[in-house]
Amino acid sequence: MTITEPTATPPATPPSPGLAPSAPAKPGKGKLRVPHVIRGRVVWGDDVEYLSRDFGVPFVTPRIDFNELITPRTEQGPAFDVPVSDIIDYLVEVAQHLDLEKNPYLQESLELTAQVGQMPRRMIENTFRRPGQFLTRQAIQFRLETTFRDPRMLDGWVAHTDPHGRTTRIRAFPPRLVHMLAGNSPSAAMTSIADAALVKAINVFKLPSADPFTAVAVLRTMADIDPDHPVLRSMSAVYWRGGDAKIENVLYRAQYFDKIIGWGGGAAINNIIKYTGPGFHLVAFDPKVSMAVIGREALADDETMRRVAELAAADATAYNQDACLAPRHIAVECDADDADELARLDRFCALLRERLNVDREFASAIGPATPSEIREAVDGMRFLEPEYRIWGEYDGSGLVVRSPEPVDFHPTNKTVNIIPVASLTEATRFANVATQTVGVYPPERKAEIRDLLATAGVQRVVRLGSAMTGTMGNPHDGMYPLHRFVNWVADDDA
CATH class of the missing domain: 3.40.309.10 (Aldehyde Dehydrogenase; Chain A, domain 2)
Structure with a gap:
């Protein structure tokens, strides 16, 4: 696949595996460095400069190379044939490595996020201690069983017979998703990555300027566990300024992606809506x-x-x-x-x-x-x-x-x-x-x-008093998100 829009200069050599941060957080002149993750590979670069939303802190990123970022429709996603049971095992293992006391990527993300966003450092710390609560085997399995009539549909074609004796096979087909991550809590990045893994999607995460670090920290942790894991290779995380037509006119197309998962304020959601149409849909967690x-x-x-x-x-x-x-x-x-x-x-x-x-x-x-x-x-x-x-x-x-x-x-x-x-x-x-x-x-x-x-x-x-407490398996914003993420496809024998 070749996309004719301008692409980046060749990315820097990806960091070698290991838990030590692989590049300095700050280059010269006080600008923070935000790496991209392209199909599981960490890419560093100082090509483009931006300012954070809350405090106007400058940070630099690599330029986006669409040819590297976009998976052609002729290719199935890396996680397509991975059983959901194996993905659950993997997420549980990842959660065990998301230990703030031992994980230098989270430690670095904590320090940098505290510089660019309004959330106090102590609250970021407390948020980073939460993955073990929702990425347990019991919680994930219960959620899948509640969301899907038959979770086997995530792994293949499951036959059903209607009252007239006619048979059809249904699959919750792995989608191609762009996730516009929320910037008001680091937990949103962790949850979005887990959700993307469970539906075996091909994913591009748009990093928020109020926290462009957490999602990358989680993906780098996943790379240390297994740099070639199919779930990791199905994920990319990049930053661009919301509303940048040079980027969005390319990415927000049905020929590349099925849906955009939109978190954000009214202006951000309204900007996305203008790109939606046949074959490219919005799953919106509207401003509430x-x-x-x-x-x-x-x-x-x-x-x-x-x-x-x-x-x-x-x-x-x-x-x-x-x-x-x-x-x-x-x-x-x-x-x-x-x-x-x-x-x-x-x-x-x-x-x-x-x-x-x-x-x-x-x-x-x-x-x-x-x-x-x-x-x-x-x-x-x-x-x-x-x-x-x-x-x-x-x-x-x-x-x-x-x-x-x-x-x-x-x-x-x-x-x-x-x-x-x-x-x-x-x-x-x-x-x-x-x-x-x-x-x-x-x-x-x-x-x-x-x-x-x-x-x-x-x-x-x-x-009253329990707004922060939720029962596992509940709908969110009037829907079961994972049910909306997948593409429902029928093989009908009628």
Whole structure:
């Protein structure tokens, strides 16, 4: 296959196997080096310079060579004939090597990611300690059994007979995927690599500028285990600036790939949509926001208010509220015309503000400062008391805003909007198709509103305080992702 678009100068000699980092992280002039992985082979180069999203830190990468990157349609992927059981064995082995204390690639990624992104170093460390929790044999097998009616369809053609006695053979065929990785958590890269392996896909991972290091660190670890493993050879990881038509006009074509797996903000997803069409589809993990709904039981007494405030804060501060599942609006069942009930709601708001200012596994007591647009909006509300009330400061320690309707700005950086509602049913009108997770207190009242929430477009209803906790095998963003990744093909004998 020959692609006529400009290609790179010959890549540098790939690093030799071994756990020692194979090139300096920083070349001259303070620019970080981001290697590419091309079909399992690490490639270094200083051909193109970029700036990271959060802090504008310069980094350099090799130039993309399309002829090296793209696998022709005439070739099956390297992992095509590898049994899923062997892939599970391999992923479990990889997870054992993703030990931050022993893995220099993760250690290097930790230091570099802390330089280019807003996530605090301690939270990155905690994230790097998680692979062993979701890359266990039991977790992977349970997920496959839940997602696929018969996981054997990942390995070959499985026969089924319909009520008329007609037989067909179905296969979950390995796809060709471009993954636009999320940059708000290193765990997204680890999960995406595991998912890509399980469906035996040919993969190109687009590295995010907020973290161009984690995916490469995982792939380099895989190379140390077995540089010729078919799963590794089916994977490439490269960086380009999102929206660069010179790259995307080539890659985003049905002649090369089946689907793009899109994580990212609205602008990034909208940019991808213009490339979709027959034979090239988008599986979108759309930008989402979350909320919480709290019954008046939470205001019963001071002890209960403290406990519920802690549950709400634990959810709202997930990744310093940068996670999709972190609630930004919390509707609380309360009669706003009753002075006593409103006073108890205000007491709850004050307690919530205190609990926002706490160090947690995936939250900082002091996070990034409140954005200027939120400060300006909140300053204007201070003249509208008592209908509006504010607790907290703009220093990243937490801000709570009580208002009669949801505020018209996007709460972020540990900013929580409290809205009194007459009933939990009334609170469901704040949900829409962009609402991912809704935490409910008390949990036994979820049944009252879950159908209304789902009708509005909500994808997940949880106990308040458990937004970061998920049951294995659940759908994500309204789908079973692996089911969407594969190409479903039938060999029909009718």
